Amino acid sequence: xxxxxxxxxxxxxxxxxxxxxxxxxxxxxxxxxxxxxxxxxxxxxxxxxxxxxxxxxxxxxxxxxxxxxxxxxxxxxxxxxxxxxxxxxxxxxxxxxxxxxxxxxxxxxxxxxxxxxxxxxxxxxxxx
Numbered sequence: 001x002x003x004x005x006x007x008x009x010x011x012x013x014x015x016x017x018x019x020x021x022x023x024x025x026x027x028x029x030x031x032x033x034x035x036x037x038x039x040x041x042x043x044x045x046x047x048x049x050x051x052x053x054x055x056x057x058x059x060x061x062x063x064x065x066x067x068x069x070x071x072x073x074x075x076x077x078x079x080x081x082x083x084x085x086x087x088x089x090x091x092x093x094x095x096x097x098x099x100x101x102x103x104x105x106x107x108x109x110x111x112x113x114x115x116x117x118x119x120x121x122x123x124x125x126x127x128x
Contacts, residue, residue: 020071027075027096030063034098038106039086042066043093050095053113062099062106069094 013021031037042050054064069090076082099106 020068023068023071024075024078027065027067027072028079030065030096030098031075031079031081034063035100036098036103036106037081038097038099038103039089040064040095040097040110041092042095053110056109056113057097057099057106060099060106060109061101062097064095064097066093066095072096 050064050066057064072094073082073087073090076086097106
């Protein structure tokens with residue numbers, strides 16, 4: 001009897017694990033359906049900018065997903081697209097852009113969307 005109870009307890013996932021399992025499945029589907037993926041650091045970006053970028057990319061046929069780094073690494077490994085260098089880049093808050101378009105045109109599109117703003121406490125200078 002106790003063996004059956006243990007099996008039932010293992011099948012019930014916490015809400016956080018259920019969310020991660022759904023995210024993993026969605027990421028694997030996006031990796032399978034798109035030729036390219038780009039990792040973007042979104043640390044310090046306001047939500048409005050992320051939402052605007054997401055809708056802009058959607059118009060161009062791309063997808064932007066804010067990811068949990070470990071879940072994305074698992075999705076890469078399970079889909080056969082794991083690259084060691086990606087693991088080095090996945091630090092902090094990241095979003096992944098999935099697209100079938102030329103990745104350089106996506107980067108150019110994002111570069112055009114850049115907006116200069118005043119520095120805030122805790123910001124790290126990207127240029128001098």
